[in-house]
Amino acid sequence: MDIILYLLQLIQQLYQQNCFLIKFICKYIPLKQWAFDDSHSPKYQKFKIDELPRIDNFKQDWDWKDLLSYYKQRYGKKIKPIFRRVECDIPQDCTCPACNAPVLYLSWNDGKKKSQIRCKVCQTHFSPTKDNRFSKTTKLRCPHCSHILVPKKDRKHFIVHKCVNDKCPYYLHNLKKVDKKDLKEDYGKNKYKLHYIYREFQIDFFKMDLNTLPKNASSL
């Protein structure tokens, strides 16, 4: 069939469906009631998905090759790979976390202790373990008050990051809507979700098999 003809037919079909839906809304859904809807009640705040956090990325966009050519142009100096008297025992796949320089430019900074590596290109000192100060190159911030979010709960498939700032405008706004009785109770506030939260999912949704999803995967 001609593609144009096919598309025209499809548009007509969609248009008819649209007309049907508009009629359906007019007939069965009392639009006026929306104004009195209790969906804004703080009780339902738990089901609300907060907007995305602000993400700070500390990773700079230059690397060791840029630095080498910068030194050469600015100071006429060529940085050579480290001259070694003994064989290097830094793992071959180790790179500088700041400028990505390969192992040729890395040396131990603390002699026999071997707990700190120094990068000859950018002079950064770092620990050879994976969990060093460079392992987190991003920080999540609350979109309402810019405070750094605190990872509060570690669920099976996601981490809950929370804004714990008591002066956060989002929190104060939600607090105003809460029943005064609940505020007097011990832990009364816990009935509501008042702080900004962000769920960082750790599973790859593209590789997920929907049929083998665990039972409590949807638990909040």
Ligand SMILES: [Zn+2]
């Ligand atoms: Zn470096």
Ligand SMILES: [Zn+2]
């Ligand atoms: Zn906040």
